[in-house]
Amino acid sequence: MRSRPSRWRRKRRFRFSGVGSDVMVTPMVRAEAVHKRFGRLEVLRGVDLDVYPREVLCMIGPSGSGKSTFLRCINHLEKIDAGKLYVDGELVGYQQRGDKIYELPDRDVCRKRSEIGMVFQRFNLFPHLTALENVIEAPLRVKKESRADVLARGRQLLERVGLADKVDVYPNQLSGGQQQRVAIARALAMQPKLMLFDEPTSALDPELVGDVLDVMRALAEDGMTMVVVTHEMGFAREVGDALVFMDGGVIVEVGKPREVLANPQHERTKLFLAKVL
Amino acid sequence: MSQATEAVKAVPLRHPWRWVSGVIVLAITGGIVYTIVTAPSLNWNVVWAYLFQDLIFKGVLLTLELTAIAMAIGVGLGVVLAVMRLSPNPVVSSVSWFYIWFFRGTPVLVQIFFWYNLNAVLPHIGIGIPFTHIGLQASTNTLISPLLAVILGLGLNEAAYMAEIVRAGIISVEHGQTEAAQALGMRRLLVMRRIVLPQAMRVIIPPTGNETISMLKTSSLAFIAAVPELFTRSEQIASANFDIIELLFVASAWYLAMTSILTLGQYYVERYYARGSQRELPPTPLQRFRRVLFTFHAQPPVPLEAEAPLSIQRRG
Secondary structure (H helix, E strand, O other), rough: OOOOOHHHHHHHHHHOOOOOOOOOOOEEEEEEEEEEEEEHHHHHHEEEEOOOOOEEEEEEEOOOOHHHHHHHHOOOOOOOOOEEEEEEOOOEEEEOOOOEEEEOHHHHHHHOOOOOOOOEOOOOOOOOOHHHHHHHHHHHHHOOOOOHHHHHHHHHHHHHEEEEOOOOOHHHOOOHHHHHHHHHHHOOOOOOOOEEEOOOOOOOOOHHHHHHHHHHHHHHHOOOEEEEEEEOHHHHHHHOEEEEEOOOOOEEEEHHHHHEEEEHOOHHHHHHHHHHO | OOOOOOOOOOOOOOHHHHHHHHHHHHHHHHHHHHHHHOOOOOOOOHHHHHHHHHHHHHHHHHHHHHHHHHHHHHHOOOHHHHHOOOOOHHHHHHHHHHHHHHHOOOOOHHHHHHHOHHHHHOOEEEEEEOOOOOEEEHHHHHOHHHHHHHHHHHHHHHHHHHHHHHHHHHHHHHHHHHHHHHHHEEEEEEHHHHHHOOOOOOOHHHHHHHHHHHHHHHHHHHHHHHOOOOHHHHHHHHHOOOOOHHHHHHHHHHHHHHHHHHHHHHHHHHHOOOEOOEOOOOOOOOHHHHHHHHHHHOOOOOOOHHHHHHHHHHHO
């Protein structure tokens, strides 16, 4: 393993003793002292974190704690100001050659983004395209796959999220929950190695949350590596392999979801959970 | 009978002042029309004779042609300029800024005149490699015909205005759309072309229709380059037979007819780009006309009858 063993990594080794200790596994996401500023506001103040392949990491914390910003740094929608951030062993947005770090050209940034799926709080479906067109757009234009393949896979994905009958429907004719499931299918169509979820159920009516969480749960069972910013403690407890509590731009507490939720170690975590649970 | 489902039967509110004002407007309009129609110096036979005359007809076609080409240049170049203006590359965005500043800052009449008289400044235009004799050269007069001068003047000027319209449209698209597209790995120009511009169309179309209608009439500035479009034709005829007002009537009638058709066309284009943003498309003018007629005749709409079978069932 690399240097700087964080508290988190020790816990991981304990959990996956068969994998973590003997075999070298490249983390899917590795953050080392990641800092991010917006003007004079420091949003991330040194985040250290590892997410291993096939792992589901849930992030909770009060709004403004930096969870979403961290997520957006992972696919370089935001540039980090200090620290190092790796996805699948490669720096995000930069390239290391010798001692120096070079900024990556736009082309490479986009190629790397195409390997990471992202689901937004406000869905952000393309309103001028039907559900199927939303799903096939990127594989068709970015990966330049054949239309027949992409169409078949697109239909299959929409079926998988339970929307086989909504293929030709425009987003505004779908409910929020249906839109979010199309958004998940759209991200999956790029066959990503990592999925980022930015509060995927926060904009939904309570009765529609379940359908979206079911899709995410199925995805986790299929072995997708996922980082999920969420307020759904039930989901975090049942599906998450690890739970991170963030506050004030740092990770306050990290551990197994059940343990963190049932027996938080830090005062700040206790206060937050007392309000939320 | 179930009392709750009974339709409201109220005496409709009367609007006497609408009738009064309507009558007054009709009277004034009638007066103006009567004055013009019976004006002793106005020869209606001349108007009718020239309305569908061959030369005028050719002028109409050339006006449409000029408008179409100038708008095509305007829209095409305008989109390019708008995308350039929003580029992160400072050179590219400055070039666009300068273009818009210059072409919007000088009168279109001056610009047409400039292209028309270009040969006074540059008798020859050519492209070639500097400090060598390799290249092509042509006389400005043969290269830039009066028609081309007008097209360049109108089109390049229009591009500056269209650039700002397109830019407003692009900015109006929610930023989350760009982010979602970027997260899928789409590059800037692809995001523009496939995601942002199609959505911006809804904002771009109405002012573009406006610009097209405006261009239809601005094309009459071709008069100064003696390009024989509608206005030039009617002026030429008028200068020969001195029926100035009659021919202005003829030209106006054609301009009005063309703008009316464009207005209708604009409506349907807007309707097309509204798909996906509205759950139900707005009615076409024909549908709306029918609806007005229908509601005018059938005073209380039908909920009472629609409810009837249900209440019978409930009783049984």
